[in-house]
Amino acid sequence: MIYLDNAATTLQKPPCVKEAVVRAMDTFGNASRGAHAPALDALRMLMEARIALASLFGVDDPMRVVFAPNATVALNIAISGIRGHIVTTAAEHNSVLRPIYKRGNYTIVPCDSLGCVSTEAISSAIRPDTGAVVLTHASNVTGNVFDIQSVGELCAERGLDFIVDASQSAGLLPIEMKNISALCFTGHKSLFGPQGTGGLCLGPNYRPESLYVGGSGHHSFDSKHPGELPDALEAGTQNAHGIAGLLAGVQYIQSTGLSTIHNQADTWARLFAHSLADIPGVTLYGDLAAPLRTPIVSLNIQGYDSAQVATLLFEKYGIAVRAGAHCAPLMHDGLKLSGSVRFSFSHFNTREETLFVADAVCALAASR
Incomplete structure (x- = not known):
């Protein structure tokens, strides 16, 4: 085939990805849920994965790397933090469009005959009540790459948040978090990780609310979920086995x-x-x-x-x-x-x- x-x-992953998942299955306990070696090994790996992803995407603080099951969940979390009108484009995946449709108050910038969208067209759609621009880095239909650097500069000049869907670019194109409020990624595409892995990287001034709360492994007597990152957006047991494979994929990318x-x-x-x-x-x-x-x-x-x-x-x-x-x-x-x-x-x-x-x-x- x-x-x-x-x-x-x-489908074709570097061999180190499978090896990392199998090793994790044999050795990892539940991160932050014990002081024994299997739990601590899982916790250390999660931190190592945050550091590797922070390095790959230019994130200053690895604690602002938040894991999620996929880019869809990451985008739902990121978009939930937007206040005001949203500008997005016709190039977007339903993982962007449907959360925005559900939320309302948006403008969709059309693509040209080649499926491209200019920064000028995005700028023209910005209104006085606009709070954010949401843009894919690369189209999953055409392969067109959009200029997130210039759009990020535009958003910084206008005081807007900028949410980037990096599902198609993470692991293929260089990405820097400068002027990006939230960068959403999935692990199972060009990061070579297993399905069920992904997340978002948050800029220093952007903080969406969690879509869910629950167990965190600490502050168990508090009625509210912990507020510090990454725990604030990571309720429940992490997919440490999958993230071990994601870490191996990122390390393969960095070495290659x-x-x-x-x-x-x-x-x-x-x-x-x-x-x-x-x-x-x-x-x-x-x-x-x-x-x-x-x-x-x-x-x-x-x-x-x-x-x-x-x-x-x-x-x-x-x-x-x-x-x-x-x-x-x-x-x-x-x-x-x-x-x-x-x-x-x-x-x-x-x-x-x-x-x-x-x-x-x-x-x-x-x-x-």
Whole structure:
């Protein structure tokens, strides 16, 4: 099988990730729930993971790295802290859109024909009562990368909070927390961690309320949940076994190098897109000429529904891709699509795999 669904979850993990999870399963107790070695070992690992993630994302205080089961929970927590009107974009995943819809009082900035959004367009949507901008770092449909640096500077100038969804960029692109109020990430994509891991990094002046309260391992006689970070946003037992794998994934990234990992995957995505650029019946989406992209190529083949293409690719050629709306309905509305076929590459893929997949798409297009 050739696996090209890395934007959903990375299947090919570094071996150290599995090893770390198995080791944790054999040795970890419950962090902050005991003074014995298994509990203390788990607690130390959680702190080591906070430090590693703080280093990766440029967070000054590792205690402001908060774990959550995934980016969806992290985004719900982060968005719950916004006061006032929200500006967001049509490039967003439902993990951003649905919490904002539920909350109300928002403006959605449309994408252009390539699925891009400019800082100027975001600036124009800001109102006197705007409290925050919520923006994805990279589209999970097109691979377009949005300028979080310039938007962060805009928010700092206007006194606004800035929430960033880094689900598609964490582990691929350099990220600094400067001018970011909350950076939300998931562990199971390009951070190479297990499913069920993720979290948010908080800037020094942003503090959302927890969505849930309960056990913390200390202050047990208090009626209120502890108020200090990270405990304030981490009620209940942590997924120490999964976070051990996430830590191993982050350490792999740090030792291999972000640029090395991104450049290899980007090379295969650009080779794939270039191989299909002039094929009759194949339509590609996004700003494929942009100098900075995540390794995603989405397309449709004339005469086929996107689900048919994905099924045929797997059944005839053993190629695993994603079809449908990818939980990004407004991007598809803007591109006038009911769905698309997404090919998302990893640095574990190869040139030979890439060319084989391109040939398979060409064969389907020729047989339509």
